[in-house]
Amino acid sequence: MYRQPSTGIKNFDSLKSWSIWAGVLGVVQAVIWIGLTITAIVAYTCHIYITNDMTYGTFVKTIFFDVYFHGSCKMSTDAYQSYDSTILQTVQTVFDPTQLLIWDCVYLGVSVCWFVVSIVLLVYVRKDCVKLTLGAIYSWAFFVAAICAMDVAAGVIFGVDFGRFHAKASQYNANDINAGAVNPNAAQLVAGGVAAMAMMIISFKGFIMWLINFGLLVYLLVRAVRISTDKDSSDTLFMPRKNSNEILTTRAPIRAYEEERVNVQAYNNDAFLPETRSTAETIEVNEEAIVRAAHMSRDASLMDRRFRSIDAFQQYPAPNSQATRPVRQSSQAPVQETVVVATSGFPMPDYSPGLSPSSNGILRHPQQY
Numbered sequence: 606m607y608r609q610p611s612t613g614i615k616n617f618d619s620l621k622s623w624s625i626w627a628g629v630l631g632v633v634q635a636v637i638w639i640g641l642t643i644t645a646i647v648a649y650t651c652h653i654y655i656t657n658d659m660t661y662g663t664f665v666k667t668i669f670f671d672v673y674f675h676g677s678c679k680m681s682t683d684a685y686q687s688y689d690s691t692i693l694q695t696v697q698t699v700f701d702p703t704q705l706l707i708w709d710c711v712y713l714g715v716s717v718c719w720f721v722v723s724i725v726l727l728v729y730v731r732k733d734c735v736k737l738t739l740g741a742i743y744s745w746a747f748f749v750a751a752i753c754a755m756d757v758a759a760g761v762i763f764g765v766d767f768g769r770f771h772a773k774a775s776q777y778n779a780n781d782i783n784a785g786a787v788n789p790n791a792a793q794l795v796a797g798g799v800a801a802m803a804m805m806i807i808s809f810k811g812f813i814m815w816l817i818n819f820g821l822l823v824y825l826l827v828r829a830v831r832i833s834t835d836k837d838s839s840d841t842l843f844m845p846r847k848n849s850n851e852i853l854t855t856r857a858p859i860r861a862y863e864e865e866r867v868n869v870q871a872y873n874n875d876a877f878l879p880e881t882r883s884t885a886e887t888i889e890v891n892e893e894a895i896v897r898a899a900h901m902s903r904d905a906s907l908m909d910r911r912f913r914s915i916d917a918f919q920q921y922p923a924p925n926s927q928a929t930r931p932v933r934q935s936s937q938a939p940v941q942e943t944v945v946v947a948t949s950g951f952p953m954p955d956y957s958p959g960l961s962p963s964s965n966g967i968l969r970h971p972q973q974y
Contacts, residue, residue, distance in 0.1 A: 617732040620730065620738075620828055621730060621732075623821065623824055623825060623828075624726050624727070624730040624741075624742070624825065625727065626821065627723070627726060627745065627749075627821040627825060628723045628724065628726040628727035628745075629723075629727070630723075630814075630817065630818070630821070631719055631720070631722070631723030631726070631745065631749070632720060632723045632724065632727075634719070634810070634814065634818075635716045635717070635719040635720035635723060636720065638712065638713075638716040638719075639713060639716045639717060639720065641807075642709045642710075642712050642713040642716060643713065645674055645705070645706070645709045646706065646709055646710065646713070648670065648674040648675075649674055649675075649676045649702060649706045649709075650676065650678060651675075651676065651678035651679070651680045651685075653670075653684070654684045655667055655670050655680070655684055655685045655686075656684075656685065656686060657682065657683050657684065657686065658686065659686040659688055663686075664792065664796055665796045665799055665800070667685075667686065667688070668693065668793055668796035668797055668799075668800055669796070669799075669800040669803070670685075671690060671693065672693070672698060672797050672800050672801075673698075673700070673702060673705055673800065673804060674702055674705070675702055676702055676703070676706070689790060690793065691790070692788075692790045692791065692793055692794065693793040693794070693797060695773060696766075696769050696770055696773050696794065696797060697769070698766045698769070698801075699762045699763075699765055699766055700762060700766075708759070711755075712755060715748060715751055715752060715755065716752075718748045719748045719749065719752055722741070722744045722745040722747075722748050723745060725741045725744060725745065726741045726742065726745045728741075729741040730742070735832060738829075738832065739829055739832060739833055742825050742826070742828070742829040743829060745825070746822055746825060746826050746829070749818055749821070749822045750822060752818065753815065753818055753819055753822065756808050756809055756810065756815055757809075759804075759805075759808035760805050760808040760809045763801050763802075763804040763805035763808060764801075764805050766797075766801035766804075767798050767801035767802050767805060770794055770795075770797040770798035770801055771798050773794050774791060774794035774795050774798060777791035777794070779791070
């Protein structure tokens, strides 16, 4: 017995390939962001090393830490160098370090969920289980959409911070030749702008990875919607939706040893039901003679429609009813039928009536009625 074809997913190979890419990239990115958010939380509690010497080489790193991650805790001079940050505090950022800590904690939770659903996407996308596949795709898409939305929000926020630092730094002179003295602490504003720009790029994941995540999100959501609305998931000849082994087990069996039965309809009369299979024998007759004999018949007016077209001329046998027809034995030989095909290759015979003798022996012409 052959089982019926099971419900599957159209173009599953391409869906599986995209799911693998989305799952692998999701796992890698989630691990990276879990590490970054944990580092930010640790930095807020001052359990991190910054620098033990304040130089121009460590200036940007120190400003970066003070603007976005330095909490109210105190650090030792071996890990952090204090400096005059009065000019840096003149710029009000959208997120202070405490608010950014809350954002980092939320992002950490979402990244953990992203890691989990990416593994689910790799494991539970199956051709023979539509519900598990849709559940894996929808759960992955939900958290990736949340990640993309948070990235856009964070990128806009840090972009605003960059604009504020840039505007404030533009108020200070950097050339003592033409505009007077230079304030060396104004370099803190430049470093703050660099920190804001770096945070914006990190939030957008370098822009390229954000676009890749968004593209995968759109594609898998579209495929999930098509799968959920697809009511015809059986395989076809030109678009098989199963593996080759499954096609071999679900297609109809090949009956190689069964005799093929061919019914030859020798007549075009719908009222006639042939009893057995028949073979046709072709006999060529004179077309002109048949037409002439038909028109000379007394019943030509009744038979006019029958002989109007020589192609319609057939010798129809009497129709047999199904009830009175004898049962044919399986060993009975086929009956040979005769099909008359009219041609014009014979001489025209004379069908005029001859003289008929009367009762007294005198030949008389037939009477015309």
